[in-house]
Each structure stands twice: as structure tokens, then as C-alpha cells.
Amino acid sequence: MISLQGNVALVTGSSRGIGRATALRLAEAGADIVLNYARSRSAAETVAENIAQMGRNVLVVKADVSEREDVECMMEAVDREFGRLDIVVSNAASGGFRELMKASDVHFEQTMNTNVRPLITLVQAAMPLFEKTPGFARVIALSSHGSHRALPAYGLIGGSKAALESLARHLALELGDQGVRVNIVQAGLVETDSARLIPGVEQMFEHIEARTCVGPRRLQPEDVANVVTYLASPMSDMIQGQTIIVDGGATVFA
Numbered sequence: 001m002i003s004l005q006g007n008v009a010l011v012t013g014s015s016r017g018i019g020r021a022t023a024l025r026l027a028e029a030g031a032d033i034v035l036n037y038a039r040s041r042s043a044a045e046t047v048a049e050n051i052a053q054m055g056r057n058v059l060v061v062k063a064d065v066s067e068r069e070d071v072e073c074m075m076e077a078v079d080r081e082f083g084r085l086d087i088v089v090s091n092a093a094s095g096g097f098r099e100l101m102k103a104s105d106v107h108f109e110q111t112m113n114t115n116v117r118p119l120i121t122l123v124q125a126a127m128p129l130f131e132k133t134p135g136f137a138r139v140i141a142l143s144s145h146g147s148h149r150a151l152p153a154y155g156l157i158g159g160s161k162a163a164l165e166s167l168a169r170h171l172a173l174e175l176g177d178q179g180v181r182v183n184i185v186q187a188g189l190v191e192t193d194s195a196r197l198i199p200g201v202e203q204m205f206e207h208i209e210a211r212t213c214v215g216p217r218r219l220q221p222e223d224v225a226n227v228v229t230y231l232a233s234p235m236s237d238m239i240q241g242q243t244i245i246v247d248g249g250a251t252v253f254a
Contacts, residue, residue: 007031011036032056033059036063038064044060048060059078059082085126088137138181145186145188165184168184185227
């Protein structure tokens with residue numbers, strides 16, 4: 001059984017979807033949790049209540065991870081509350097679903113600033129906290145198949161996820177000798193509120209269900225959270241700079 005007892009984990013965008021499921025899984029494994037949200041405070045507080053009922057300590061922080069100042073203030077709050085940080089899950093993402101030919105400079109900048117840059121700013125701001133408990137630190141970022149596959153109205157998000165995966169590999173190279181493990185969880189199409197906004201999503205779900213190798217079921221946020229929890233644990237110590245695919249085998253064959 002995975003135990004994260006005594007560890008502190010920060011999950012960005014953890015008021016709903018994969019972020020919510022991940023925060024709950026990490027808490028179930030024994031970690032104290034920092035819940036980050038940008039807009040939905042009531043949803044974040046509901047997640048916090050669930051975590052507190054498990055007997056875990058939980059801190060709820062409003063922060064826009066696309067803003068360096070917000071990230072640094074969030075880390076200061078973590079330091080005051082816990083005095084340490086062991087696990088960072090970079091999950092918050094945005095971008096909207098639109099064709100590249102209809103994308104503006106503002107759309108591009110917002111997508112990259114929310115989906116890519118936070119991996120760097122989060123790790124930079126977290127390093128002083130990582131160094132308080134040297135030898136064990138985990139950074140896990142969430143990606144998607146759009147990083148290497150062309151999907152309808154997904155160009156900006158897909159491009160941001162490709163950049164995210166590349167940054168994770170380079171961070172692993174730079175920080176590995178300092179005890180920091182940096183990996184990516186690349187999820188297939190997950191049944192979440194945001195996924196339901198993708199044009200033609202129901203047809204996409206049906207297509208994927210026909211190609212999975214695990215029987216007729218859809219990928220759930222908890223399936224992704226399980227893999228994040230493994231990567232957050234000491235059991236994954238020799239996994240570094242990798243992209244782990246969670247999609248029920250939908251991409252095993254062309």
C-alpha cells in the first residue's frame with residue numbers, strides 16, 4: 001500500500017475534475033494537502049471538508065498560477081502552515097477549444113501562461129521548501145494526447161502540452177541529482193466537466209471506447225489520480241523525466 005504519511009502535497013486546480021480526484025487520493029494515502037483554486041472557492045472548500053474528514057491537514061489557497069507573484073505568495077502560505085513541501089502536482093489548465101486560425105495573440109498567451117509557465121514557476125518557488133527535507137521531492141504535471149496528436153479545436157492546448165512535456169524532461173535533467181523527480185501523466189479523454197465542452201466529444205468517447213483494451217468503460221479522474229499518487233510515492237524513485245500514458249490502451253494500436 002502506498003503511504004505518503006508525513007508528506008505535504010500541493011495540487012493546482014484541485015477544486016474539480018482530475019485535480020480534485022488527485023487531492024483526495026493523495027490525502028487517502030496519508031499526505032496533508034494544499035488545495036489551489038482560481039475561481040471556485042465553494043468547490044475547493046467542499047474538497048477541503050472531505051480531506052479534513054480523513055484526519056488530514058488541509059490548506060485552501062486562491063492563486064492564479066499564471067502569475068509568478070501569486071505562486072510565490074502561495075508558497076509562502078505553505079511555508080507558514082506546514083514548513084515543508086514534498087509533492088507538487090501541476091494540474092491547472094485552460095485555453096478554450098478553438099481552431100488555430102481563429103486564435104488570437106491573447107488566446108495564445110493565456111494558454112501558454114496557464115498551461116506551461118507554471119511548471120517552471122512552481123518548481124522555482126518550491127525549491128526552498130523541497131530543500132528543507134532533502135532527498136525526496138516529487139513534481140508531476142498533467143498532459144494529454146493533444147501533445148502529439150492532432151485533435152479538433154485543440155491546437156493551442158495541444159501545443160502547450162507538448163511544451164509542458166519537454167520542460168519536464170529538462171527539469172528532470174537539471175534537478176535529478178538534487179533528489180527531485182519530475183514526471184508527466186498523460187491522460188486520455190477523461191469524463192470531466194471541461195471535457196464535455198470539446199466539440200463532438202460524445203462521438204470521441206464512443207470512438208475511444210471501441211479502441212480501449214480494458215473493456216467497455218470510460219476513463220475517470222480517479223484512474224489518473226491513481227497514477228499520480230504512485231509517482232508521488234517513494235515507490236517511483238527510479239522513474240524520472242518520463243511521460244506515463246493513462247488511457248486504457250486506446251493508443252496501443254494505430
